[in-house]
Amino acid sequence: MQTTVGTNTLTLVQAVTDGMRTMLREKEEVLVMGEDVGKNGGVFRATDGLQAEFGEDRVIDTPLSEAGFTGAAIGMAINGFLPIVEIQFLGFVYPAYEQIMTHASRIRARTMGHYSVPMVIRAPYGAGVRAPEIHSDSVEALFTHMPGIKVVCPSSPYDAKGLLIASIEDPDPVLFMEPMRNYRSSREEVPEDKYTVEIGKGKRLAEGEDVTVIAWGAMVPVAEKAVKQMEGKGVYCDLIDLRTLYPLDQDLIAESVQKTGRTVIVQEAHATSGVANDVISVINDTSFLYQKAPIERVTGFDTPVPFFAYEDHYLPTPERVIKSIEKVISF
Amino acid sequence: MEEQFPMIQWIDEKGNLVKEIDQELITEDVIRNMYRNMVRIRTFDRKAISLQRQGRIGTYAPFEGQEAAQVGSAMSLRKTDWLFPTYRDHGATMTFGHSLKTILTYWNGRNEGCVPPEGLHIFPPSVPIATHLPHAAGAAYAEKRKGTDNIAVAYFGDGATSEGDFHEGLNVASVLKSPVVFFNQNNNYAISVPIHKQMNSKTIAQKSVSYDIPGVRVDGNDIIAVYTEMNRAIDRARNGEGPTLIEAVTWRYGAHTTADDPTKYREQQESEDRRASKDPVARLELYMKQAGLWDEEWVTGIKEEVAQEIDLAIEDMENLPPADVNVIFDYVFESPTWTIEKQKKDYVAHMERGDQ
Numbered sequence: 227m228q229t230t231v232g233t234n235t236l237t238l239v240q241a242v243t244d245g246m247r248t249m250l251r252e253k254e255e256v257l258v259m260g261e262d263v264g265k266n267g268g269v270f271r272a273t274d275g276l277q278a279e280f281g282e283d284r285v286i287d288t289p290l291s292e293a294g295f296t297g298a299a300i301g302m303a304i305n306g307f308l309p310i311v312e313i314q315f316l317g318f319v320y321p322a323y324e325q326i327m328t329h330a331s332r333i334r335a336r337t338m339g340h341y342s343v344p345m346v347i348r349a350p351y352g353a354g355v356r357a358p359e360i361h362s363d364s365v366e367a368l369f370t371h372m373p374g375i376k377v378v379c380p381s382s383p384y385d386a387k388g389l390l391i392a393s394i395e396d397p398d399p400v401l402f403m404e405p406m407r408n409y410r411s412s413r414e415e416v417p418e419d420k421y422t423v424e425i426g427k428g429k430r431l432a433e434g435e436d437v438t439v440i441a442w443g444a445m446v447p448v449a450e451k452a453v454k455q456m457e458g459k460g461v462y463c464d465l466i467d468l469r470t471l472y473p474l475d476q477d478l479i480a481e482s483v484q485k486t487g488r489t490v491i492v493q494e495a496h497a498t499s500g501v502a503n504d505v506i507s508v509i510n511d512t513s514f515l516y517q518k519a520p521i522e523r524v525t526g527f528d529t530p531v532p533f534f535a536y537e538d539h540y541l542p543t544p545e546r547v548i549k550s551i552e553k554v555i556s557f
Numbered sequence: 558m559e560e561q562f563p564m565i566q567w568i569d570e571k572g573n574l575v576k577e578i579d580q581e582l583i584t585e586d587v588i589r590n591m592y593r594n595m596v597r598i599r600t601f602d603r604k605a606i607s608l609q610r611q612g613r614i615g616t617y618a619p620f621e622g623q624e625a626a627q628v629g630s631a632m633s634l635r636k637t638d639w640l641f642p643t644y645r646d647h648g649a650t651m652t653f654g655h656s657l658k659t660i661l662t663y664w665n666g667r668n669e670g671c672v673p674p675e676g677l678h679i680f681p682p683s684v685p686i687a688t689h690l691p692h693a694a695g696a697a698y699a700e701k702r703k704g705t706d707n708i709a710v711a712y713f714g715d716g717a718t719s720e721g722d723f724h725e726g727l728n729v730a731s732v733l734k735s736p737v738v739f740f741n742q743n744n745n746y747a748i749s750v751p752i753h754k755q756m757n758s759k760t761i762a763q764k765s766v767s768y769d770i771p772g773v774r775v776d777g778n779d780i781i782a783v784y785t786e787m788n789r790a791i792d793r794a795r796n797g798e799g800p801t802l803i804e805a806v807t808w809r810y811g812a813h814t815t816a817d818d819p820t821k822y823r824e825q826q827e828s829e830d831r832r833a834s835k836d837p838v839a840r841l842e843l844y845m846k847q848a849g850l851w852d853e854e855w856v857t858g859i860k861e862e863v864a865q866e867i868d869l870a871i872e873d874m875e876n877l878p879p880a881d882v883n884v885i886f887d888y889v890f891e892s893p894t895w896t897i898e899k900q901k902k903d904y905v906a907h908m909e910r911g912d913q
Contacts, residue, residue, distance in 0.1 A: 283702065289732055294691050294725030298733070301695020304680075305639070306703070321721070328685045329692070335888045336681050337671045342891065374889050397891040426894070473894035 232418040239409040241383035241416050242272050242348070245390035246310060248420050250280050253308060256394060259286040259295055260312030260348075269314055270350055270409060296322035296347070300330050303343040308394060316351035316403065317363035317531075330399045331374030346393045350406040352444045352494055354541055356534040357406075363531055364443070364495040369401045370472040370504065376425055377471040379403040381446035383414040385469055388423030396425060403471075405444035412447075428475035430482070434462030437551050438482040440505055441492040442468040445542060449492045452547035461555060471501050479505060480512035487518035488554040492542050497525040519557035522550035562762040562774040564806060567781035570834055572843025578781060582788060585850055591632065591780050592845060595624040595838045596856075597863040598648035601657065604867050605664065609815045613875070614664045618645045619811045622778075622828075625837030626742045626805040628652050629783030630710065633791055639678040639696045639709035641689040645742075645809075646712040650679050657870035665874060668884050687717035690726025690739060697730070697737040697794070708736040708794040716747025718761050727802065731768040736794035738787065739802045742777060748813040749822035765802040777805030778837040781844075808835070882908070 236244060249256045258273055258280075264287035267274035277285035288295035292313060299309035313319045319326075326347065334342045353362035369377045378393055378400055380386040386404070393400035431446070432453050441449035446467050453463045464482045468475065483489050489509060491502040502523045509521060524542045532540050566575050602621050609617045620627065627648035634640065634653055642650050647660045654677050663670025663682070671681035678696075683689035693711035700707040717723050718741065730737050741761050745752050758764065765772025771793065775782045783805055790801035810828045812819045819825070845851045886893060886901040893901070 286733075289725075289728055291725045291729060293688075293722050294694075294729040297688065297691020297722060297726065298695030298698065298729045298735075301692035301697070301709075302699045303695075304692070305678075305696040305699035307699050324685060324688060324722075325691070329688060333681075334890070336668060338668050338884065338888045339891070340672045341680070376890075376894075473896055476895060 233415040234418055235413045236383045236416045237410045237413055238380070238383045238386045238404070239270055239272050241387040242390055242404060243274055243276070244416060245387040245394075246273065246276060247279070248387075249391060249394045250276060250284060252420065255306060255308045257284050257286065257302065257307055257309045258312070259288050259299060259309055261288060261290055261314050263287060263312050268312060270406065272348070272404070273312065292318060292322040293325050296325045297329070299345055300325060300333075300343055303345045304333065304341045308344055310346045310348060310394060313347060313349040315361045315363075316349040316365060317360040319347075319349060323368070326369075326375065326399070327372055331372050334398065335374060342397055343399050344397050345399045346390070346402050347399065348402045348404060350404045350409070352405050352407055353531055353534070353537045354407040354444065356537070359533050362534070362537065364526070366403060366471050367495060367500050370501055371499070374398065376400045376473070377403065378425055378469065379405070379443040379471055380469055381405060381408055381443050381467050382412070383416050385423050385429070387416050388421050389425065389469065391420060392422040392425050395422065400425070403443060407444040408447065423469070426470045426473045426475060428466050428468045428470070428478045430464060430478070431467050432463060432465035434464050434486070436461050436463060436486060436488065437554055438464045438466065438486045438489045439492065439547070439551065440466045440468060440479065440489065442471060442501070443494070445492040445494050448542055448544055449547055451544035452551060455544065455548060456551055461551065463551065474504060474508055476508050476512060479508050483509050483513045484516045487516050488557075490522045490524060490547060490550045490554060492547055493523065493525045494541060495526055496528050497523060498528050500525060519554040522554050524550050558759045558763040562760045562772060562804075564774050564776050565782050565786060566776040566779050567785060568779050568840055568844045570840065572840055572847055574844070579785060583781060583784065587632070587784075588841070588845065588848075588850055591628055591784070592838075592841050593859045593863075594628040594632065594652045595780070595841065596859055597866070598628065598651060599624055599838060600860070600863050601651065601867050602648065604871070605661070606811070606815060608661070608871065614661060615666045616814050616816045617664050618814045620645050620648050620809060622808045622810040622831070622837070623742055623744060624648060625780035625841070626777040626783055626807050629780040630740050630787045630805070633784055633787040634710065635707070636677065637705070637707045639680070639693065639700070639707065641680045641693045641696075641709060641711040642682050643689075643712055643714065644682040644684055645714070646682065649712060653677065653679065655679055657867060658873040661870060661874040662877065667877075667880055668888070669877070687713055687720035687722040687726065690722055691729055693737045693739075694726050694730035694733065694735045694800070697735040698733045701734075701736055706736070706795040708738065708791055710738045710740050712740050712742065714747060715741065715743040715745065715752050715761060716750065716755055717741070718764060719755055724767075727764070727768045727770070727800065730800040731770050734797070734799040736797070737800045738790045738794060739800060740787070741802065741804045743804050743806050744809045746809065746823070748817065751823075761804040762802060770799060771801045772804070773801065774804045774806065777807035778835050778840060780837060780841055807837075
């Protein structure tokens with residue numbers, strides 16, 4: 227018997243909701259918790275309709291208490307549940323940082339696998355939506371540096387649903403970063419049914435021989451624009467969406483940069499100690515002798531993410547990416 | 558607030574009953590068991606300090622003086638409950654059923670020391686202060702969701718009540734009506750800082766008022782008081798009435814850890830005076846003598862038994878195979894990431910070359 231696989235045209239934020247709904251339906255142990263996730267459906271509507279469908283015991287409006295509800299979710303996770311915790315903005319995660327650093331990410335190692343924390347921490351991140359200060363941080367490196375947690379950052383609706391389901395099913399804690407700039411910027415066909423996108427695997431979005439351009443999350447559309455414009459000038463780029471920031475897709479990066487020998491990495495976050503530097507380490511370790519030009523980074527500055535009146539200066543733009551592509555070509 | 562949260566006592570410092578014991582709850586066997594457990598954990602504590610002095614374990618956090626609080630609370634639990642201790646609560650965990658060998662292994666700097674015996678829910682000691690209170694709230698909520706009447710208890714000290722996670726844990730538990738007991742041992746000092754510099758509050762029990770949960774202040778050196786109030790709090794939790802905050806007022810005679818020198822911050826005479834007048838083990842002894850439960854031969858017997866048990870545990874701990882480097886790498890994730898795999902492979906190769 228043949229079955230037709232249904233799809234829906236969804237935005238990224240709708241795909242996130244769809245991923246949670248799929249797993250709430252499949253597994254009684256899955257819980258959603260956080261500030262305003264219940265009746266309000268989340269400040270970005272990411273949990274819209276979930277409390278109505280699954281009840282107040284499974285989609286839990288918590289007190290305004292990042293350490294409190296993240297810590298409680300850890301207690302639930304060690305005791306058989308699969309909590310999905312929403313941090314309203316990644317810039318609000320800091321009170322919960324200790325819970326994640328000293329407990330969620332460490333308990334499996336401390337207890338030699340006796341206890342584990344299969345928890346997902348979802349957080350919208352990034353600048354470019356003219357939000358108030360502190361609402362625009364992109365501090366993935368604070369978590370990629372943390373042993374014991376995976377860091378995932380989709381840029382498209384399809385990947386968002388598939389990676390979220392993979393994160394919920396992952397036996398270890400996952401920070402799931404949602405680029406709020408991409409929340410409603412495009413739509414894509416997303417399967418109605420359950421599917422996963424493998425954690426730790428990037429994706430090649432464009433194929434080219436000249437330059438490798440690497441980006442993730444909100445920087446993918448920025449890099450995409452630059453790559454398109456360069457095609458007009460006869461320069462063809464491999465465009466890689468990392469999708470997972472820890473562990474990085476070493477093989478995909480190596481394969482691409484060994485082909486092109488020239489690399490531009492686009493990172494929204496502050497430059498120093500950022501994920502771009504880890505990508506450079508991968509290139510150094512795997513592909514040093516293939517390099518034809520110094521690797522270029524297009525990043526935010528080593529300043530606090532500015533108030534929104536200045537954020538367009540801070541954020542990498544297609545123009546800055548193009549400048550770097552031209553630089554690695556003409557080296 | 559001191560009037561609103563009076564210190565509850567069943568046995569006074571002379572060993573006299575202040576009020577009637579609930580004889581159904583506290584049978585003669587329970588009293589003997591209390592005494593035995595207190596002697597057992599005190600013997601362990603002294604032995605562990607001596608092991609540290611001999612370099613046979615690492616830095617150790619002693620609890621002598623707090624035996625009634627730890628034994629009285631842990632004896633109130635059921636084996637299916639959850640226990641979230643700090644690094645000074647192994648008197649409670651060993652009373653609950655933790656393995657002495659495992660506890661010693663923890664203090665000897667090995668991960669095997671964090672693995673509880675099969676079937677017992679004992680979380681590894683929380684080192685960051687008060688951070689385990691939200692875990693207890695969550696684990697207890699999970700029990701409620703599963704439809705059991707198991708509860709969780711979180712142990713913590715007076716200093717912990719200054720941490721944000723104390724307040725967030727109590728608040729979350731009160732909102733979720735988690736079946737949890739927050740068991741505070743107020744030993745009056747957070748390392749060197751005395752309680753009057755820690756808080757302006759006159760009691761810790763009064764902090765329950767903010768969360769509209771029951772708060773109880775007990776004489777933490779009176780094991781009958783601790784056991785009775787702990788049982789009441791646990792009953793409330795099992796019956797769906799949510800969390801309780803218990804403040805057990807006590808004293809640690811010794812140092813914060815074996816790396817600490819308490820003579821720098823407090824008069825040792827005060828500890829000696831308290832030992833002479835308020836000691837939890839001596840107090841139960843006085844009561845048992847008055848109640849006709851004292852039997853010298855039995856006491857000599859249990860002292861020998863626990864000493865033997867502890868010696869065997871030390872032997873077992875010291876007979877463990879040497880610490881295995883794979884432990885560092887193999888448990889960070891369920892399946893290691895490539896970065897960890899590569900680091901392990903490189904390091905093992907380096908070690909093997911070193912052995913040649």
